[in-house]
Amino acid sequence: MSDVRMKEFMERIERGQKIEATDWMPDEYRLLLLRLIHMHGVSEIMGAYPEKEWVPKAPTLRRKLSLLAKVQDEMGHGQLLLRVAEDLAAPLGKVRDDLITDIFTGKIKFHNVFHMEAPTWADAGIIGWLVDGAAIITQTALLDCSYGPYARVLKRICAEESFHMHHGESIILSLAEGTEAQRQMLQEALNRWWNSLMFFFGPTEVSDAASRMIYYRIRFKSNEALRQKFLSRYVPRIRAIGLTVPDANLYYDEAEQKWHYTEPDWEYFSNIVRKNQGPKSQERVQLRREAHEGNRWVRDALLHSQEKAVI
Amino acid sequence: MKSQESHPSALVDFLFQLADDELMVGHRNSEWLGVAPDIEEDVAFSSIAQDEIGHATFYYNLLEELHVAPSDVLAFERDSRSRRNARLVEAENGDWAGTIARHYFYDLFEQVRLSAILHSSYEPLAMGASKIIREERYHLLHMETWFKRLASGGEESRGKLLTAVDAIWGSLDDLFSLGEYAVTLVEAGIISKNAEQMRDEWISLLQPTFDEIGFCLPRIPMMSDGGRVGEHTVPLINLLDTMSEVYRLQPGAKW
Numbered sequence: 137m138s139d140v141r142m143k144e145f146m147e148r149i150e151r152g153q154k155i156e157a158t159d160w161m162p163d164e165y166r167l168l169l170l171r172l173i174h175m176h177g178v179s180e181i182m183g184a185y186p187e188k189e190w191v192p193k194a195p196t197l198r199r200k201l202s203l204l205a206k207v208q209d210e211m212g213h214g215q216l217l218l219r220v221a222e223d224l225a226a227p228l229g230k231v232r233d234d235l236i237t238d239i240f241t242g243k244i245k246f247h248n249v250f251h252m253e254a255p256t257w258a259d260a261g262i263i264g265w266l267v268d269g270a271a272i273i274t275q276t277a278l279l280d281c282s283y284g285p286y287a288r289v290l291k292r293i294c295a296e297e298s299f300h301m302h303h304g305e306s307i308i309l310s311l312a313e314g315t316e317a318q319r320q321m322l323q324e325a326l327n328r329w330w331n332s333l334m335f336f337f338g339p340t341e342v343s344d345a346a347s348r349m350i351y352y353r354i355r356f357k358s359n360e361a362l363r364q365k366f367l368s369r370y371v372p373r374i375r376a377i378g379l380t381v382p383d384a385n386l387y388y389d390e391a392e393q394k395w396h397y398t399e400p401d402w403e404y405f406s407n408i409v410r411k412n413q414g415p416k417s418q419e420r421v422q423l424r425r426e427a428h429e430g431n432r433w434v435r436d437a438l439l440h441s442q443e444k445a446v447i
Numbered sequence: 448m449k450s451q452e453s454h455p456s457a458l459v460d461f462l463f464q465l466a467d468d469e470l471m472v473g474h475r476n477s478e479w480l481g482v483a484p485d486i487e488e489d490v491a492f493s494s495i496a497q498d499e500i501g502h503a504t505f506y507y508n509l510l511e512e513l514h515v516a517p518s519d520v521l522a523f524e525r526d527s528r529s530r531r532n533a534r535l536v537e538a539e540n541g542d543w544a545g546t547i548a549r550h551y552f553y554d555l556f557e558q559v560r561l562s563a564i565l566h567s568s569y570e571p572l573a574m575g576a577s578k579i580i581r582e583e584r585y586h587l588l589h590m591e592t593w594f595k596r597l598a599s600g601g602e603e604s605r606g607k608l609l610t611a612v613d614a615i616w617g618s619l620d621d622l623f624s625l626g627e628y629a630v631t632l633v634e635a636g637i638i639s640k641n642a643e644q645m646r647d648e649w650i651s652l653l654q655p656t657f658d659e660i661g662f663c664l665p666r667i668p669m670m671s672d673g674g675r676v677g678e679h680t681v682p683l684i685n686l687l688d689t690m691s692e693v694y695r696l697q698p699g700a701k702w
Contacts, residue, residue, distance in 0.1 A: 184481040192689050192690060193692045194693070195519075195696075196519045196523075197500065197503070197504045197507065197518060197522050199702060201497060201500055204480070204493060204497050205493075207481070208489075208494065211486055214486055215486040310702055311702075313701070314697070314701055314702075317697060318700060423481065424481075426482065427481065431482075431543055433604060433607070434484035435484055435485060436601065436603075437596065437603070438596055440601040441595075441600045441601075
């Protein structure tokens, strides 16, 4: 019986049909998706923190408004993604509260970039321009995902991320055209973020989980292909505004049609992600813990007042 | 009537009251980004913060049009002595009950104040108010819902709300004040109600909520001008330090 279901399931996927939340799916498919979407959602939420620090300090009213709207979008994406993850997690007996709690019990990882420091205003610009730029590349690569609810949510997320990229680019351009001190601040921020950005796309070799996701048509492209796309898109732009990419070994090989670059310290960054060992990991995880546990009384109060209203 | 010509100082002072109130409350709201009680509320609160800062921008732009100074200079360069916001909105957020109670009281006041400038003799202000009051209506609904829910949300929640109301009540003294030019503002028709009228209307709007949830309405403290004449508290000085940190790095630079 289950062989027949499995065969039908794979045939649907191969025909390009979307799998929906209430459809039968193999456990492996569910778990791969859940881990991917849970991590994506949590990364959006944890991704609010490095930029959140700069909302109260944004240097003009216009910047304050756009950064506030941008961080709100990230939280909104987190919410959309957690809703998709909740449906996948329901048969496993997990609810929203568990999905959030997993962040501070270390059961779910989030992207390396959100473990890093953002010590200047220029970092807020680089995050919008390049981190969101990198995220657009990885997320648009998932738009044809075989799981319908994720594909639909991604469509909206990608559209909003491209606004974020423009918001970041606008901050960057002001700094690049600004005073010597502003330009220096910008170059230093780029230097700080470059290795994290190279790591962001993940290891060069295709992991077991990644090849299973390709098999199920959850994703299609390798990490390396996405990294190459990022380099092709952004290296010329970075150079065009007079910044230097902080990698002396970076060059494009016309014959191979491939960028060569210095590999990031894989072990250093994977420890950051796996063990929450980055410069800001513990502080931000703690913020999330306080937000969730410190305000438990508020959520309890809502339930209590709703119960009273029903009675 | 061209009230900006006959009463420039009164009008400018009043626009500062409006702009600074909205900027401070928006700033305080934005401090909840990423740490609100749940993800849904995080998104909602951020929308409200954006509205408030958008309104502040509208008022600073009116000041810019009156050739006072560019709006960013007015928002980022003025020290605490020249700020005209009420002390209520500069206070730190405290817990969620404190945040909701403060915001609810403020939004109720906003309804009262905005309705008193809907027909302001200064037309640009009247036009802005008619748009802003529609947005503020939603903030008020949001805060009123939270206020009532916390009141009926069990012992802990109700206790926290009562404590917050007590603490905030003492800082309402300058909320209704129209500052140094109070008499002129009303005479010139820039606003149609004076401080006492606004306070009484505010109480009459708050009373039904307090009755519904069984809270006792304390006596309003004696009115003073406080923040409306530049007398502020330490939290505002700290807030301004934070807010202008980047701006001050390169005064006059484009950001």
